[in-house]
Amino acid sequence: xxxxxxxxxxxxxxxxxxxxxxxxxxxxxxxxxxxxxxxxxxxxxxxxxxxxxxxxxxxxxxxxxxxxxxxxxxxxxxxxxxxxxxxxxxxxxxxxxxxxxxxxxxxxxxxxxxxxxxxxxxxxxxxxxxxxxxxxxxxxxxxxxxxxxxxxxxxxxxxxxxxxxxxxxxxxxxxxxxxxxxxxxxxxxxxxxxxxxxxxxxxxxxxxxxxxxxxxxxxxxxxxxxxxxxxxxxxxxxxxxxxxxxxxxxxxxxxxxxxxxxxxxxxx
Amino acid sequence: xxxxxxxxxxxxxxxxxxxxxxxxxxxxxxxxxxxxxxxxxxxxxxxxxxxxxxxxxxxxxxxxxxxxxxxxxxxxxxxxxxxxxxxxxxxxxxxxxxxxxxxxxxxxxxxxxxxxxxxxxxxxxxxxxxxxxxxxxxxxxxxxxxxxxxxxxxxxxxxxxxxxxxxxxxxxxxxxxxxxxxxxxxxxxxxxxxxxxxxxxxxxxxxxxxxxxxxxxxxxxxxxxxxxxxxxxxxxxxxxxxxxxxxxxxxxxxxxxxxxxxxxxxxxxxxxxxxxxxxxxxxxxxxxxxxxxxxxxxxxxxxxxxxxxxxxxxxxxxxxxxxxxxxxxxxxxxxx
Numbered sequence: 001x002x003x004x005x006x007x008x009x010x011x012x013x014x015x016x017x018x019x020x021x022x023x024x025x026x027x028x029x030x031x032x033x034x035x036x037x038x039x040x041x042x043x044x045x046x047x048x049x050x051x052x053x054x055x056x057x058x059x060x061x062x063x064x065x066x067x068x069x070x071x072x073x074x075x076x077x078x079x080x081x082x083x084x085x086x087x088x089x090x091x092x093x094x095x096x097x098x099x100x101x102x103x104x105x106x107x108x109x110x111x112x113x114x115x116x117x118x119x120x121x122x123x124x125x126x127x128x129x130x131x132x133x134x135x136x137x138x139x140x141x142x143x144x145x146x147x148x149x150x151x152x153x154x155x156x157x158x159x160x161x162x163x164x165x166x167x168x169x170x171x172x173x174x175x176x177x178x179x180x181x182x183x184x185x186x187x188x189x190x191x192x193x194x195x196x197x198x199x200x201x202x203x204x205x206x207x208x209x210x211x212x213x214x215x216x217x218x219x220x221x222x223x224x225x226x227x228x229x230x231x232x233x234x235x236x237x238x239x240x241x242x243x244x245x246x247x248x249x250x251x252x253x254x255x256x257x258x259x260x261x262x263x264x265x266x267x268x
Numbered sequence: 269x270x271x272x273x274x275x276x277x278x279x280x281x282x283x284x285x286x287x288x289x290x291x292x293x294x295x296x297x298x299x300x301x302x303x304x305x306x307x308x309x310x311x312x313x314x315x316x317x318x319x320x321x322x323x324x325x326x327x328x329x330x331x332x333x334x335x336x337x338x339x340x341x342x343x344x345x346x347x348x349x350x351x352x353x354x355x356x357x358x359x360x361x362x363x364x365x366x367x368x369x370x371x372x373x374x375x376x377x378x379x380x381x382x383x384x385x386x387x388x389x390x391x392x393x394x395x396x397x398x399x400x401x402x403x404x405x406x407x408x409x410x411x412x413x414x415x416x417x418x419x420x421x422x423x424x425x426x427x428x429x430x431x432x433x434x435x436x437x438x439x440x441x442x443x444x445x446x447x448x449x450x451x452x453x454x455x456x457x458x459x460x461x462x463x464x465x466x467x468x469x470x471x472x473x474x475x476x477x478x479x480x481x482x483x484x485x486x487x488x489x490x491x492x493x494x495x496x497x498x499x500x501x502x503x504x505x506x507x508x509x510x511x512x513x514x515x516x517x518x519x520x521x522x523x524x525x526x527x528x529x530x531x532x533x534x535x536x537x538x539x540x541x542x543x544x545x546x547x548x549x550x551x552x553x554x555x556x557x558x559x560x561x562x563x564x565x566x567x568x569x570x571x572x573x574x575x576x577x578x579x580x581x582x583x584x585x586x587x588x589x590x591x592x593x594x595x596x597x598x599x600x601x602x603x604x
Contacts, residue, residue, distance in 0.1 A: 005362075013393055017379075020390065024381030024422075103377040105342045107394055108365035118379075264282070264343065 010113060018120045025122060032122070039123040043076075043130045050197075061202045068199075070138035070229055075197040075221035076131030078161035082169050083124035086116055089173035093183060096176050101263060111260055112253060142229075150228060156242060157224035163245035164219040165193060170252035177259025189215075196220035212237065216248060272445055272478050273316040273339065278348035280309040280334050280502075308334040310502035311348070318445065319476040321468075323483065323493035323510075325596060331502040332482045336448050339480070340370055353445055366395065369439030369447040374454060376431055377438065378423045384434050385419040388441060395442035402441075408474060409437055412467055429460035436464065440471050446478040447471075453485050465491040486596070498599055505599055513595055521569050522588040523560040524552070528581035534558060541579055547572065557586070561594070 025032060050072060054065045092115070095101040104115050144150070172189035175182035192215055200208055200218040211218040223238045237244075286302045288294065309331040316322055326332050337343040338350055341357035341364045350357065357364040370377070378387040392402050409415050418426075418434055426434065432452060439447050449468065453461045469492060472479050481492060489496060489510070496513065498506040506513065527534040531551060535558050539549045548561040560576075562569050569587060576582065 009396075013390075016390060016393060020379060020382050020386055024379075027381065100375050102337075102342060102372060103375055105361065106340060106365055106368075106370040106372070106377060108362045109394055110362070261344075264337075 005109065010110070013109070014113075014117050017117045021118065021120045022122060025120075035123050036126055039126045040130075043127055047072075047130075047134070061199070063199050063202070066138045066141040067229060068197075069134060070142065071199065071221045071225055072197045073131050073134030073136075073138055074158070074161065074225045075193070076127055076134060077158055078196075078220050078224075079165050079193055080124050080128040080131065081162040082165045083127065084121050086166055086169055087121035087124075088116055088119040089169050090186065091119070092173045093176040093186070096263065097180070101260075104260075112256055144228065153227055157227050160242045160245040161220050161224045163249040164216050165196075167245070167248035167252035168192070168215065168217070170249075170256050174252070174256040174259040177262055192217050193220060196222070198222075216244075219245065219248075270318045271315045272318050272353055273314075273480075274349070274351040275315070276313045276349040278309055278312045278335070278338065278350050279307060279346050280331075280338060280343060281346040282306045282308055307502045309338070309345075309499075312499065312502075312504045313348075314497060314504070314507055316446075316478060316480065318478055319472070320495060321472055321479040321481060321492050323481050323489045323496040324499070325482065325484075325489065325496055326499040326505075330500045332499065333450065334502075335499070336370075336372075336450060336480065336482065340368060340448060341365070366442070367445045369442070369444040370450075371432070371435045371439050371448070371452055372450045374428070374432075374451075376423060376435055378431075378434060380424050381422055383420050383422050384438075387423065387434075387438060388419075391438060391441050397442050401443065405441055405443065408471075412470055413437070413463075429456050429463075432456065432460075433464060433467070436467060436471075440475070440477065443475055444477065446480065449479060449481045449483075451483050451485075452481070453483065453488055461485070461487060462491075468492060498596060500599075520594075521562050521564060522594070523562055523569055523572060523576075524557040524586040524588060525560065525576060525580075525582055526557055526584040528583055531555060531558060534580055538576065538580070542572070542575070545572065 050068075054068065059065070060068070092101075095104075095115075104111050107114055139146075168189050169186070172182075172186045175185045195211065196217040200211060200222045203211065208218075212223075219241055223235075223241045226234050226238045282305070283303045284306050285297060286304055288296045312331075312335065324332055324335070334343065338345050339352055339357055341361035344358040352364055353367045355364050378384065379390065382390075388402075388406075391397075397405075406415065413433060418430060418437075421430070423431060423434065436449070436452060439449075452468070453464055456464065465488060468479060468481075471477060479492070481488060483489060493510060495509050496506070497504065535549055535551050538558060538560070542549065542560070545567055546563060547567075548559075550559045550561075551557070552559055560572060562572050573585065
């Protein structure tokens, strides 16, 4: 029997597994409510500190309040996919450590896919709503154009930005295949995303280089959003960011899979 | 009989750091390149035919799990040949998984929060099982276990026995050619154990599924396996049918004695008294009996009994054939 497993197959399986995960999450009701509440509070706190800062400094390096707000909203939306769809990366370390990771090898489907498909974090959706709200508000205040081309660009570059965040997290999570105490790496990668909401021009040359080419957080908001925010100043890196994003994502996927192929499992 | 597994000279080596003791030692380890090579599996060859149930036995750390991990495509062999269903598992892991089922240790592979039936439906999609085959399989399951009770229970609410049962059913669901069972009855009560053995045996008969079973429970071996393979320290020690193995030790009997005196004391005395006769003295697990392992080629059991009787007051006695467990213990200790 010839069994083909193409994109259609994976999408179908994905929605089924995710659907089941959401169903089961809802069954732990108080857990669900509390974590949603926590997410909202985290976002509100983040926003308030952002607002306080900008009351004192009306602009940073030529970046105005609403432009910064735009970046902020953009980055919130861009990190939603990694939070919703790749949340299982946070547990990878424990799976590997306990030996439970071995179960992912026994199904005739892609290992990375199977692992990531198991968890869908609903909390990320609250953040998405918050990000969209912020972006739309800043958009209106900046008086940016709204038309089909701009919207398509926006979506394309939001996806690009997400790819960088996903790549960053994949690579950080994969560290656990090589080292036992890799949690801090994942934490660090996640902390770095906080810098994503600032325009790269406010950093000095060294950090500019690091945040562009090594830990590419400048791609999580700055480079892609330039396309919409300041169309006249768009540089090569902004234009190329979708391609660079794909490369980073693919690289992180390969690294993750390389780690998985090194996995020995524990005795049982 | 067609071979579903062909193994020739299979070896798996691990690089292990030579660790030093103490804080100073662990600091040294940080920079140490002082590795030693450990052979977890060492030059194993065997073929397994379609429909066989093979008991794959060995003490902890013998290399059983490592072999199974290679056969399931998790690990890449260091050297040697390994063909499963005509494929090299490590190179074609996904394809290999179509034709195998795995129950590994006590780690459930089912979706924890879901009722079993939802897990089954997901598996049906993942393995692309045709509707008819799926229905037929559930019908067969229905005749073997109380399926309705299991199907609608979330896996996390199941007892260990129910979960193991469910995991085994899930492993057979896509009608694989080979099913690997790694200690399927560990931690289960007696009735659940026999239930699971029956289930495995029945599925093996109905579907002609090859079963590779690792276990420490000789009850599993006696109930299921016609052929056993024993490995220790990565090397294959024995590969033959179970009768043949018993034949090796056919001349051994276990004489069980319940003395009037304190059991520990009596055992110690007996050990001294029977020292010249090549008899192994031990106390049974329930602390009720003294077991005397007698080689009848050397001395008759009745002679031993009369000797013991002349020295001790005996309340009760039993004579037993040697159990498979003892045979294997004997092999571990270098008996053959």
